[in-house]
Amino acid sequence: MLTNKTEMQRIEERLKDAIIRAAKELWQATIEGSAIQIQKTRREFDGDLTVVVFPLVRIAKCSPEETAALLGAYMEKNLDEISGYNVIKGFLNLGISASYWLQHISAVSGDAQYGIVQPGPDAPVVMVEYSSPNTNKPLHLGHIRNNLLGNSVSRIFEAAGKNVVKVNLVNDRGIHICKSMIAWQLFGNGETPASSGKKGDKLVGDYYVRFDQEYKKQVEALMAAGKDKKEAEESAPIMLGAREMLLKWEADDPEVRKLWETMNGWVYEGFDKTYARMGVSFDKIYYESETYKLGRQLVLKGVDDKVLEKDADGSVWADLTDRKLDRKLLLRSDGTSVYMTQDVGTAHQRFSEYPIEEHIYVVGNEQNYHFQVLSMVIEKLGFDWHDKLYHLSYGMVELPEGKMKSREGKVVDADDLMDEMVATAKQMSDELGKLGDYSEEEKNNIYRQIGLGALKYFILKVDPKKNMLFDPKESIDFNGNTGPFIQYTYARILSVLRSAGAYDQVIPAVSLNEKETDVIRLVHAFPEIVKTAAEEHNPSVIANFMYDLAKAFNQFYHDHSILNVEDADTRLFRIHLSAIVSSVIERGMGLLGIEVPERM
RNA sequence: GGUUCCGUAGCUCAGCUGGAUAGAGCAACAGCCUUCUAAGCUGUAGGUCGAAGGUUCGAAUCCUUCCGGAAUCACCA
Numbered sequence: 132m133l134t135n136k137t138e139m140q141r142i143e144e145r146l147k148d149a150i151i152r153a154a155k156e157l158w159q160a161t162i163e164g165s166a167i168q169i170q171k172t173r174r175e176f177d178g179d180l181t182v183v184v185f186p187l188v189r190i191a192k193c194s195p196e197e198t199a200a201l202l203g204a205y206m207e208k209n210l211d212e213i214s215g216y217n218v219i220k221g222f223l224n225l226g227i228s229a230s231y232w233l234q235h236i237s238a239v240s241g242d243a244q245y246g247i248v249q250p251g252p253d254a255p256v257v258m259v260e261y262s263s264p265n266t267n268k269p270l271h272l273g274h275i276r277n278n279l280l281g282n283s284v285s286r287i288f289e290a291a292g293k294n295v296v297k298v299n300l301v302n303d304r305g306i307h308i309c310k311s312m313i314a315w316q317l318f319g320n321g322e323t324p325a326s327s328g329k330k331g332d333k334l335v336g337d338y339y340v341r342f343d344q345e346y347k348k349q350v351e352a353l354m355a356a357g358k359d360k361k362e363a364e365e366s367a368p369i370m371l372g373a374r375e376m377l378l379k380w381e382a383d384d385p386e387v388r389k390l391w392e393t394m395n396g397w398v399y400e401g402f403d404k405t406y407a408r409m410g411v412s413f414d415k416i417y418y419e420s421e422t423y424k425l426g427r428q429l430v431l432k433g434v435d436d437k438v439l440e441k442d443a444d445g446s447v448w449a450d451l452t453d454r455k456l457d458r459k460l461l462l463r464s465d466g467t468s469v470y471m472t473q474d475v476g477t478a479h480q481r482f483s484e485y486p487i488e489e490h491i492y493v494v495g496n497e498q499n500y501h502f503q504v505l506s507m508v509i510e511k512l513g514f515d516w517h518d519k520l521y522h523l524s525y526g527m528v529e530l531p532e533g534k535m536k537s538r539e540g541k542v543v544d545a546d547d548l549m550d551e552m553v554a555t556a557k558q559m560s561d562e563l564g565k566l567g568d569y570s571e572e573e574k575n576n577i578y579r580q581i582g583l584g585a586l587k588y589f590i591l592k593v594d595p596k597k598n599m600l601f602d603p604k605e606s607i608d609f610n611g612n613t614g615p616f617i618q619y620t621y622a623r624i625l626s627v628l629r630s631a632g633a634y635d636q637v638i639p640a641v642s643l644n645e646k647e648t649d650v651i652r653l654v655h656a657f658p659e660i661v662k663t664a665a666e667e668h669n670p671s672v673i674a675n676f677m678y679d680l681a682k683a684f685n686q687f688y689h690d691h692s693i694l695n696v697e698d699a700d701t702r703l704f705r706i707h708l709s710a711i712v713s714s715v716i717e718r719g720m721g722l723l724g725i726e727v728p729e730r731m
Numbered sequence: 732g733g734u735u736c737c738g739u740a741g742c743u744c745a746g747c748u749g750g751a752u753a754g755a756g757c758a759a760c761a762g763c764c765u766u767c768u769a770a771g772c773u774g775u776a777g778g779u780c781g782a783a784g785g786u787u788c789g790a791a792u793c794c795u796u797c798c799g800g801a802a803u804c805a806c807c808a
Contacts, residue, residue: 165748173751183750185788195788221788222751265808305808419808446806455734456804463806470808499735500803526737527801534801565768581770593744597737598801605742609770611756612744619770627767675745678755689763689772709767731770 141659142212142227143169146180150187153205160190171652177217178224179652185221195221229643232651237638239654240707246657246718248292255488257293258481259285262411263300263494266398267307268336270405271535272528272543272601273495276590279724280525281493282411283591283670286722288491291665296485299413300477303395304420309376311335312390313369314342324397330546332401335394345369405545410583410724417477425476427468429512430461438511449508459504474505475512482516489519491668496524496596523668526598528590543603553582555606556615566730580726581615587725588614592674612678614725617716620681621727624713627693631706638707639700646687647705650712653680657715661722670723677719684712 147164154160168183184191184199191198196218203216203223214228239245261281264270270278281297289295315322315338324331346369353363364370379387406412430447433439439461440448447462461472481487492502502522510517527534528543535542557578560566566574589607593599609615643651657676664672693705717727 168750170750175752181751185750188788220751302808307808444806457733460806465806467806469806495802496736497802498808501808503735524736529801559770563768563770565770589743597744600743602743605757608743608757611770613756613770615770616756619768623768623771630767671745675755678745682755685771686773688767692767694767730768 149206149210153202157201157205158190172224176224179227180225182223184223199223232643233640235655236651240638240711246661247290250292250294254292254294256296256485257288257489258296258298258487259491260298260300261493265302265307266395267311267339269332270545272548273535275545276525276528277493278409278411279587279590280595282724284668287664290661290722297413298415298417300417303418306373306377309373310342311339312394313372313376314338330401331397335398408549422477423468423473425480426472429475429479430472433512449511451507454507475508487519489521491521491523493523496526499524525595528599528601531602552586553578556582559609577728577731580728581618581731584614584618584725585609587723588674591670591723594671595669617677617681618727619731620684621713621716622729622731624709625729627709631694634706635703639703641700641704646690649683650687650708653683654711654715673719673722
């Protein structure tokens, strides 16, 4: 597909170029494009785009009104795309000609890649690490936010022309999984997912909870027997069992390793189902059991190079006091690694394996400090890619009663939530009864699309860095600013297109009404929106745009008939406009990982 | 206590690289289906943008201080 730069060059850029020329001709001044402010004209004024002329007043040496008037006259005379202008205070409102809009629509029509930059084979690699679950418990609402963000950001970067590599670093080792293992050994009676019919991750999660209950009981008993709290916590038999198991794991004890593999296997089977349902996937999965030793050599070399410090007890530290931070431990006195060390190692490995332009970590904001330090440590070690790490930090999902606590079972389970969403979608769909002649299978697929669409949109429309509230009692809406609203707009358009039958592919020249122009303006903005979403690492930019587009289309749809109009050209034009909107919706929702149904 | 982030309508959120009278949705109230899907559209009501200073022709937006909330500051991950 041709990307014809002059053809497709954003109208805003052309205006800027014209203003730069105008400044030269009218005022013999050279100005920077960045000094020019162009914005959408507010609804209450006439025009499409507005130039804020205040910054130009100084070089024009006349009042804002005069400056705007001079510039407006110049623009109208020299740019075909400008159909007229008006000046209100220091604002120059420019009207964009219908022919420009029509020409844009024609260029875009039928372009299944509109708004998307195809990554070339040598496009830079953007690595996105997300999900990164622990293997001791099922996924919950917090993980859903992580996965949806990671998946969507990956798609957005692909659409922005990058080669994206999605990776998952599974935390499959450590004391947490040993806790589930010891509890299973003690109380499991050989239960397996096959024997009890329980999903693997749920089964293992149940034993993690069981461990905690048992542990608390033992601590209480020990305290009742006269031990102080700390002592009791240290000596609870079940905790000692877990610790012993961890040591055996590290010593490659065959029996422990076998149990570990078995139970992790159950968890992965469960996770795979949840991932598949959420619609997320990975190009590569790393396991901490295979990577946790990475980084140690790099740290030891850092000691040799005198950029890191070794204390008398043998522990290794990065001194960050000159960066207004503390000292950070990298190797314990027994020589073992901490999380930070491993992250240094995995990053180093990845940067050696791929020509990475940017490495995005989708991790909650509780680890802001960790990633701040990570990049500093890497810089200390002398790697120039320390500034290519981007922590996509997102806020917590809070329940009305506060933070979720998985050990206490106070969580919104990912599978349960998806079930509920789909069930609600089914209930609503059945009440509306629009799917009468569909098979059960087709219907179920649509319920799934709508339910998950509602959930995904609900989460992705919020700015990632903000904490968000989820109230399980007030189920997620299907009306208003929601995923189903946008899906509905799409389904409606497809319904119209089905009725339209075959139509001419050439878009006729017609005059445009206000609602049509509103819609075209938004379609025109789509590529810029994708770019902004990528720059900001922010899917909510796409989500909010999708809503604006759907809303504008619905207004147009309400006010004007598409198929039942006298004028054949108008009818044809509206069919094309509708088709373009449907395809932008499909693509934009795709960037959010949301499917769109053909009927609903 | 140090650092970082957040505070916009009753609720959930946009707007934040400074620009015109601060926008949506939900909830409330009032309308619109003999015409392409009413999961839609229209209207009413709802705000000292946490507070106070400052910079500016202009501040929800930038700076400072304060108030409120969150996260973090482990030889945990």
